[in-house]
Amino acid sequence: MIKKLLPALNLRFLILLLAFSAAMSTLVGSFYSTYQVQKEQLTTYTLNSNLAYAQKLASATDNFLKAALQQLAYSAKVIEQSASDSKLLSKEVIRLNHQTDSFNSVVINVHGVIAATSPLLEKIIGKAINSPGAIEALKEKRPLISEPYMSAAGNLIVFISHPLFDKEANYIGYVGGSLYLKEKNILNELLEQHYYKGGSYLYVVSSSKRILYHPEPTRIGNVVNSNSVIDDVVSGGQGKSLVVNSVGKPMIAGYAPVALSGWGIVAQRPLKTTLSSLDILTIEVVKRTIPMALITFIFIGLFAHFIARPLKRLADNADTLDDPQSLEKLKAVKSWYFESHRLKLAMLKGVNILQMQIGQLRHDAQTDPLTETHNRRSLNGLLNQLIFKQTTFAILEIDIDFFKRVNDTFGHDKGDEALVYLTNIIKKLSRKDDIVARIGGEEFVLVLPNEDSQSAFKIAERLRTTVESSKIDTIGYITISIGIATWPDHSNDIDQVYKCADKALYHAKEHGRNQSVVADLL
Numbered sequence: 001m002i003k004k005l006l007p008a009l010n011l012r013f014l015i016l017l018l019a020f021s022a023a024m025s026t027l028v029g030s031f032y033s034t035y036q037v038q039k040e041q042l043t044t045y046t047l048n049s050n051l052a053y054a055q056k057l058a059s060a061t062d063n064f065l066k067a068a069l070q071q072l073a074y075s076a077k078v079i080e081q082s083a084s085d086s087k088l089l090s091k092e093v094i095r096l097n098h099q100t101d102s103f104n105s106v107v108i109n110v111h112g113v114i115a116a117t118s119p120l121l122e123k124i125i126g127k128a129i130n131s132p133g134a135i136e137a138l139k140e141k142r143p144l145i146s147e148p149y150m151s152a153a154g155n156l157i158v159f160i161s162h163p164l165f166d167k168e169a170n171y172i173g174y175v176g177g178s179l180y181l182k183e184k185n186i187l188n189e190l191l192e193q194h195y196y197k198g199g200s201y202l203y204v205v206s207s208s209k210r211i212l213y214h215p216e217p218t219r220i221g222n223v224v225n226s227n228s229v230i231d232d233v234v235s236g237g238q239g240k241s242l243v244v245n246s247v248g249k250p251m252i253a254g255y256a257p258v259a260l261s262g263w264g265i266v267a268q269r270p271l272k273t274t275l276s277s278l279d280i281l282t283i284e285v286v287k288r289t290i291p292m293a294l295i296t297f298i299f300i301g302l303f304a305h306f307i308a309r310p311l312k313r314l315a316d317n318a319d320t321l322d323d324p325q326s327l328e329k330l331k332a333v334k335s336w337y338f339e340s341h342r343l344k345l346a347m348l349k350g351v352n353i354l355q356m357q358i359g360q361l362r363h364d365a366q367t368d369p370l371t372e373t374h375n376r377r378s379l380n381g382l383l384n385q386l387i388f389k390q391t392t393f394a395i396l397e398i399d400i401d402f403f404k405r406v407n408d409t410f411g412h413d414k415g416d417e418a419l420v421y422l423t424n425i426i427k428k429l430s431r432k433d434d435i436v437a438r439i440g441g442e443e444f445v446l447v448l449p450n451e452d453s454q455s456a457f458k459i460a461e462r463l464r465t466t467v468e469s470s471k472i473d474t475i476g477y478i479t480i481s482i483g484i485a486t487w488p489d490h491s492n493d494i495d496q497v498y499k500c501a502d503k504a505l506y507h508a509k510e511h512g513r514n515q516s517v518v519a520d521l522l
């Protein structure tokens, strides 16, 4: 299994993999952390701006309500001058109505009966009023902003009133006005100045968590429970928070209370919208990063190639160190950095030693140790090469005569010296392309390429006579017998040629030794 995997996992691939994963994790990591930091900043910024906006609107609403109460207080003073004067009452409520343009105005006497209205509604003048706001105002006898309530005509109303007292400080009723929350009024106008972009909106709740203002009119009048922001703002708290709105959307909310009425103003923006610009920014950054990343990867690829190349070449050569050309191939490897250079030097050293040893072994395997001539195996190889090249040749099979006697008389060492001595004579008389081999104890072969029987015989005779006439210091004179055969004249089969030479040599021995004999043609 591992062996199967190994070829794919080359160094270049591993460097690429490492560089790619490092670059990718750095990129993804930096994108992620940048995104997170910016998301945090954007969220915090939106939280803060929503809080600031809610505070601003809460204060504006507070001022609006304060102004409304002050206007009522002024009217109350005017009315208190002459509460029984119905003309004055009418005049003042009309003036009040026109002054504020925020709500209608009405004067109620101590019995809860309507004394004057603006706009003028004659049919209700003199009638008792029993709306929750009116009842509350009569009961409280103080400047009051009522809880919102639903009127008989189905309007959501907040009733703002100021009590009336006579000169003796007896309570004589109140002057007040209704603010119709679902209709266009100054409160709506104030709130609608809000910039509703990207899903941002704000809403106002009463102290009883009823929605007084909402950009979606159907929500007005609804009571909102289980909302931490509303719970906090109606308790007078202000702050900022991530909340989920009534339709399950995460929102970034800022909220502040309206001190005078106990209402709460919540400004919020969908988290998704807030972050969408960040998503676009991130995609843009990724897009712009891609070309640079590609260039980097190409650069890494090239670099990986240059790092891996010398090691790959060295590894390729490692399999064929016994190849005679491996030394040259190794030298050609451009080992441009420290480790590859060290490796190359070590391999060169190894190859040198290996090839020297191989050379020595080859030499040993092919050479006769005593005479340093070819042995039989080497001779066969060389003859096969000649045959392969169709080079004709003659074989001289040379055998020392009565060599046993030499050994017996002078000892084996002297016999060895005689063998070396004979070798030197053979070598001296042979030409560059001739092959000298020792194939047995005192048996030699001299191969003469491109020689026929005749010229081979002449050379054999020259050799024989030279030996015959050369005195070896330690043992005196020796003679040799030579059998001669040629390839392919005697046979195409090299074994048969040997046999012919053998026969000729045997013939020489049989007929008095110290002679050269050419084998008969078969």
Ligand SMILES: Nc1nc2c(ncn2[C@@H]2O[C@H](COP(=O)(O)OP(=O)(O)OP(=O)(O)O)[C@@H](O)[C@H]2O)c(=O)[nH]1
Residues within 6 Å of the ligand: 399, 400, 401, 402, 403, 404, 405, 407, 411, 412, 413, 414, 415, 416, 419, 440, 441, 442, 509, 513
């Ligand atoms: N000194 C020495 N003697 C060897 C070596 N190899 C073989 N001999 C000897 O060579 C001799 C060969 O003897 P024989 O085969 O009887 O032949 P010969 O005495 O030369 O007689 P003929 O060949 O018939 O003339 C033997 O005594 C071997 O011991 C060697 O390496 N060194």
